[in-house]
Every structure is written in structure tokens, then in C-alpha cells.
Amino acid sequence: MTTDSKQKMAPVRGMQDLLGEEAARFEHVVDRFRDVARRFGFRPVMVPVVEHTRVFQRTLGETTDVVAKEMYSFEDRGGESLTLRPEFTAGIARAYVSEGWQQFAPLKLVTHGPLFRYERPQKGRYRQFHQIDAEVLGAGEPAADVEIIAFADLLLKELGIGGVTLQLNTLGDAQTRTAWRAALVAHFSAHMEMLSQDSRRRLESNPLRILDSKDAGDQALVADAPGIDGFMSAEAGAFFESVQKGLQASGVGFVRAARLVRGFDYYRHTAFEFVTDRLGAQGTVIGGGRYDGLVEAMGGPPTPAVGWAGGIERLMMLVDSPVTAVIDVAVVPMGAAADAEAAAILAELRSAGLSTEQGWRGNAKKRMERAARSGARVALILGDDEVAAGTVTVKLLDTGAQEQVARGDLRARLAKLLA
RNA sequence: GCGGUCGUAGCUCAAUUGGUUAGAGCGCCGGUUUGUGGUACCGGAGGUUGCGGGUUCGAUCCCCGUCGAUCGCCCCA
Numbered sequence: 486m487t488t489d490s491k492q493k494m495a496p497v498r499g500m501q502d503l504l505g506e507e508a509a510r511f512e513h514v515v516d517r518f519r520d521v522a523r524r525f526g527f528r529p530v531m532v533p534v535v536e537h538t539r540v541f542q543r544t545l546g547e548t549t550d551v552v553a554k555e556m557y558s559f560e561d562r563g564g565e566s567l568t569l570r571p572e573f574t575a576g577i578a579r580a581y582v583s584e585g586w587q588q589f590a591p592l593k594l595v596t597h598g599p600l601f602r603y604e605r606p607q608k609g610r611y612r613q614f615h616q617i618d619a620e621v622l623g624a625g626e627p628a629a630d631v632e633i634i635a636f637a638d639l640l641l642k643e644l645g646i647g648g649v650t651l652q653l654n655t656l657g658d659a660q661t662r663t664a665w666r667a668a669l670v671a672h673f674s675a676h677m678e679m680l681s682q683d684s685r686r687r688l689e690s691n692p693l694r695i696l697d698s699k700d701a702g703d704q705a706l707v708a709d710a711p712g713i714d715g716f717m718s719a720e721a722g723a724f725f726e727s728v729q730k731g732l733q734a735s736g737v738g739f740v741r742a743a744r745l746v747r748g749f750d751y752y753r754h755t756a757f758e759f760v761t762d763r764l765g766a767q768g769t770v771i772g773g774g775r776y777d778g779l780v781e782a783m784g785g786p787p788t789p790a791v792g793w794a795g796g797i798e799r800l801m802m803l804v805d806s807p808v809t810a811v812i813d814v815a816v817v818p819m820g821a822a823a824d825a826e827a828a829a830i831l832a833e834l835r836s837a838g839l840s841t842e843q844g845w846r847g848n849a850k851k852r853m854e855r856a857a858r859s860g861a862r863v864a865l866i867l868g869d870d871e872v873a874a875g876t877v878t879v880k881l882l883d884t885g886a887q888e889q890v891a892r893g894d895l896r897a898r899l900a901k902l903l904a
Numbered sequence: 905g906c907g908g909u910c911g912u913a914g915c916u917c918a919a920u921u922g923g924u925u926a927g928a929g930c931g932c933c934g935g936u937u938u939g940u941g942g943u944a945c946c947g948g949a950g951g952u953u954g955c956g957g958g959u960u961c962g963a964u965c966c967c968c969g970u971c972g973a974u975c976g977c978c979c980c981a
Binding site (some may be wrong): 495498553554571572600602604605606607608609610613614616617618634683686694699700705758765767768769770772773793795796797798799800817819820848849850851852853854855856857858864866869870878880882883885887903 | 942981
């Protein structure tokens with residue numbers, strides 16, 4: 486690439502490098518996710534980043550944008566079509582089938598990692614993005630829906646994210662959804678000339694989507710479109726009722742969003758989104774629902790399932806308290822004898838569970854500067870005098886107070902100071 | 905994929921309606937102090953103004969293209 490020789494190296498479009506506070510916030514989101522997952526009894530699952538292209542084609546529905554134009558697909562050296570995963574659910578369902586995980590059902594699983602979609606990047610929307618993901622496989626009870634939504638709700642609380650609303654809806658069972666969909670198509674077809682260009686296309690591909698069109702003209706039509714409640718089967722109605730009662734009992738606040746639908750074909754019953762108005766056009770922070778037909782479509786046994794995914798980049802933008810890495814102790818050795826002693830002290834403190842740092846270069850001033858900047862609470866100054874006397878100078882960096890501590894008493898003294 | 909705005913040092917931004925050698929703060933490196941930080945003072949490095957082309961005596965500034973960022977649409981976490 487001779488034309489690139491002058492050009493600075495840059496990340497691929499829509500992919501980003503994170504360092505410092507941003508990287509720390511990313512980790513913070515994942516840490517809280519793991520902790521809350523543990524409390525809800527979810528177990529980790531690992532699935533590949535790459536799948537056979539047909540895994541996503543079959544499950545996402547041929548007409549969705551993700552499959553039609555957003556997949557990172559390529560041929561490997563054997564000529565097989567592979568795809569970088571654009572979402573988690575399909576891969577997990579595939580694993581459930583190919584690994585015979587039905588023997589463990591019901592399974593409560595969590596995972597997180599990178600996903601890829603070839604889209605126009607925007608704030609909170611990237612070509613490589615990251616999600617946290619939770620799934621319950623093999624449970625058709627509304628209590629599973631309640632539990633997994635409560636999980637997301639508690640996570641948002643633990644992250645201190647306010648101003649997020651849980652929007653809840655149902656798509657009913659297969660009959661309900663089919664009947665409702667037919668009624669919507671009839672309604673919108675009757676007013677075809679008033680529909681926006683986009684919505685005319687949706688009428689073919691995904692009529693439910695017209696319901697949350699942002700076009701003002703469409704919204705007028707949507708206002709008197711038939712609601713799902715008129716088509717709900719008794720079973721589907723009872724299911725939704727049960728989910729709502731469970732959420733209320735769990736203290737999870739929500740609003741009914743009758744226009745909320747899901748893009749993917751395999752959703753049934755519960756659909757939900759945690760939305761915010763702080764991220765521009767990308768309002769959804771966590772979204773999910775029930776997908777009872779998916780595993781069967783993958784060639785597995787009929788398996789009810791419910792899950793959600795949350796965008797880590799979006800969540801980190803809403804975490805307002807920055808989390809900074811903290812070092813307990815910074816060691817400042819001066820001179821060759823001190824270097825050896827410092828290595829011994831570092832090994833000891835690290836084994837004892839303290840986070841430690843040491844100045845590698847510069848005079849005492851430079852090393853103290855770095856020690857202060859590392860965020861350390863205590864500096865250990867170690868020179869020829871201390872080595873000879875078998876002591877360490879312990880300095881509290883916030884007050885500046887310092888004292889001589891015998892080498893053998895160091896750990897006990899530090900434990901007291903850092904408590 | 906479509907439309908709007910933007911692109912100057914590592915970062916945040918200046919540069920009078922097109923005019924000498926493109927500046928500042930922060931950060932970085934060094935010094936005042938080769939055993940003491942968060943303050944102060946002094947000095948230094950660092951830019952083909954995203955990239956390519958055009959107009960002009962002359963372009964950071966005007967025009968076109970391209971790449972990237974950003975906002976909205978589509979779709980979605």
C-alpha cells in the first residue's frame with residue numbers, strides 16, 4: 486500500500502481504541518454485570534465469535550437489515566462462508582443444539598464480548614461493539630421473564646444509571662401475532678397513500694415496525710391502528726398478565742408500550758427495552774424478549790427461551806461516576822542495593838494481595854512524582870540508609886507524614902495504614 | 905445506503921474578511937534540587953493545518969473529490 490505510506494495508522498471505521506477512564510468504565514460495566522449475574526444464579530457460557538453464515542441467516546430472518554446488509558461475512562481458506570457474529574442469541578441457540586445442552590435445561594446463561602455489524606457509525610453505535618447478554622433456555626414460565634427482567638433492572642441500579650425507563654409489551658403467541666399482523670397490514674394498506682416511503686417498504690418486510698415510525702404522517706395512522714389486545718388469545722393474555730404481576734411484586738417499574746415491537750422474527754410474548762433519552766437516536770440500552778421458536782428453527786427440540794442484551798458502549802456513556810484504578814503502595818527505590826530489596830518487598834506485598842507499583846527510572850523527585858500520579862496512598866522510600874538499617878521509609882502521600890518502619894513490621898504497619 | 909455539520913501539536917482549542925516564521929493551555933522531556941510528590945520559576949521537543957487535486961502572486965481559510973468523526977433517517981445494543 487504505497488499510498489498509505491504517508492497516512493497515519495488509524496483504526497478501522499467504526500472501531501475504537503479505549504484507554505484510561507474509558508477502558509475502566511468498560512471494565513466496570515462488565516464487573517457489575519458479572520456480580521449481578523452471580524446473584525441471580527446465572528452461569529457463564531462461551532461461544533465463538535465466528536459462526537457459519539447460515540446460523541445467522543436462519544435465525545435472524547432473511548429480510549432483516551442485519552442479514553441483508555450488515556453482516557461481516559467472508560470465505561475462509563476452505564471456501565466456507567463464515568460470519569462475525571452480529572448478536573449473541575443465534576450462536577448460543579446453535580451451541581444449545583450442537584452440544585446437547587437440553588440435558589441441563591432450564592439453563593440460565595450469561596456472556597459478553599464483541600459483536601460486528603457493518604453499519605454507519607454514530608454515537609453509541611459502532612461496527613465493532615460489545616454487549617452483555619443473558620439468556621434463559623428451556624423455561625416457558627412467565628417467572629423466567631420476570632427474573633431476567635429483574636436482573637437487568639438491578640444491574641442498571643447497581644451501575645447507578647438513572648433516567649432509564651423499562652418499556653414492556655407482548656407480541657402474543659403465534660396465533661395472536663399472526664392475527665394482529667394481518668389486521669395491521671389491512672389497516673395500513675387501506676391508507677397506503679398516506680404512508681411514508683419507508684413505511685410502504687415496511688408493509689412488505691416488517692409491518693409491525695410501522696408502529697414505531699418517526700414520521701409524523703405515519704404516527705397519525707398509527708394512532709388509530711388496531712392494538713394487539715383485541716387479538717390476544719386467552720393463554721397469551723394470561724401469560725402477559727402474569728409477567729406484569731411478577732414485575733410489580735419484584736419492585737420493577739415499567740410502562741406498557743403497546744407500540745414496542747422487535748425486529749427479529751423469532752420473538753414471541755414478552756418484548757422489552759430499557760430506554761433513555763440521553764443517547765440521541767440510540768435510545769435502547771438493554772433490549773430483549775422471549776424467543777420460543779428459535780431453538781426449534783435451529784433444528785433442536787422445541788425450547789422456550791427468553792433473553793436480553795445490553796450495549797456496553799451505551800451503558801458506559803451513562804455511568805457518571807468515573808471509576809479509577811487505585812494503587813495501594815508505590816515503591817521508590819534509590820540505588821542498586823535498594824533495587825534488590827524493593828523486588829523482595831514488591832513480591833511480598835503482591836502475594837499479600839496489595840496492588841503495588843514501582844518507579845523504574847529517574848531521580849528521587851521523578852519517582853515520587855510518578856508515585857503520586859499513580860494514585861497510591863503510600864510511598865515506600867528505600868535507599869542505602871534504609872537498606873543498611875533494615876528499615877523502610879513509609880510516607881503517606883495525602884498528608885506527607887512519614888516514618889521509619891522496621892522491615893519485619895512493614896506488612897502489619899501497611900495493613901493498619903491502608904485499612 | 906441517504907441527508908446536514910465538522911477535521912489545526914499527544915489532548916482541548918486560537919489564528920483578525922485569503923497575506924511574513926501557524927499560537928496558547930494542559931500533557932510530555934530536562935533544569936532550579938544526582939534522598940522526597942501533588943505548588944512555583946526557567947528551558948526544550950513536538951505540525952507538510954486528515955489526505956489528494958483545483959482556483960490564486962499567495963490557501964488553515966475558497967471550490968471539488970476522498971477518508972474519518974459527529975447529528976438525523978433506515979435499523980438496532
